[in-house]
Amino acid sequence: MSGTMIGLLIPLLGTVLGSAFVFFMREEMPARLQKMLLGFASGVMVAASVWSLLIPSMDMSADMGKWRIVPAVGGFLLGMAFLLLVDYITPHLHVGSSTPEGPRAKLSRTAMLTFAVTIHNLPEGMAVGVVLAGALQGAETISMAGALAMSLGIAIQNIPEGAIISMPMCEAGNSKLKSFAIGSLSGVVEPIGGLAVILLASLLTPALPYLLSFAAGAMFYVVIEELIPEASEGEHSNLSTVGFAVGFALMMTLDVVLG
Secondary structure, three states, rough: OHHHHHHHHHHHHHHHHHHHHHHOOOOOOOHHHHHHHHHHHHHHHHHHHHHHHHHHHHOOOHHHHHHHHHHHHHHHHHHHHHHHHHHHHOOOOOOOOOOOOOOOOOOOHOOOOOHHHHHHHHHHHHHHHHHHHHHHHOOOOOHHHHHHHHHHHHHHHHHHHHHHHHHHHHHHOOOOOHHHHHHHHHHHHHHHHHHHHHHHHHHHHHHHHHHHHHHHHHHHHHHHHHHHHHHHOOOOOHHHHHHHHHHHHHHHHHHHHHH
């Protein structure tokens, strides 16, 4: 199996492993653990956005001089706007919330939770795909080892995310097997999104710096809109801060050491 396929599939494996927690843990995840995991996921995504996406975007545009910031800023804002639009037009329900968001729709709670997870996972798949695309195109600032480090970092944070997804599915009245299946399938959007970005980047090579920062903006949107509010709400929010620090440090280390 090529390095590209491995890079695309590793994050999905992390989601599947995390979703399997529903078979081994109590029906309700301890609040302290959930806060820690949400913070950890946030830290990984922020570090990946900076070291693996925004900095390479600017490095690839170095010949623009001071204007090398344009692709990074433009793509970042477009990524934020894209997720904002998807969030606005898609009926969904965030984990831990009882109030649906987006347009009104006669959908089950399980379906809306699944849509929320899909919105969440899409930018992660895009991020992995665009870094792999950079490595495949021989970008000086992105190596295949660095791309696989990005994939591994996303996979590690997908493990707790998989558990955070599958366990509320079970609490919503689904069987453990169905909750595991839904949680696992929610990660399928990542390799699909990653492959789509690779194909797009191969057709639009000059747009690669914009695609890198676009993925960063999309990831930041998820962190700010979903993960941090959930991690900071109620008691034990200090544990989410600890989790963020650990996740950020881990992803930064993976990118620098393996990249």
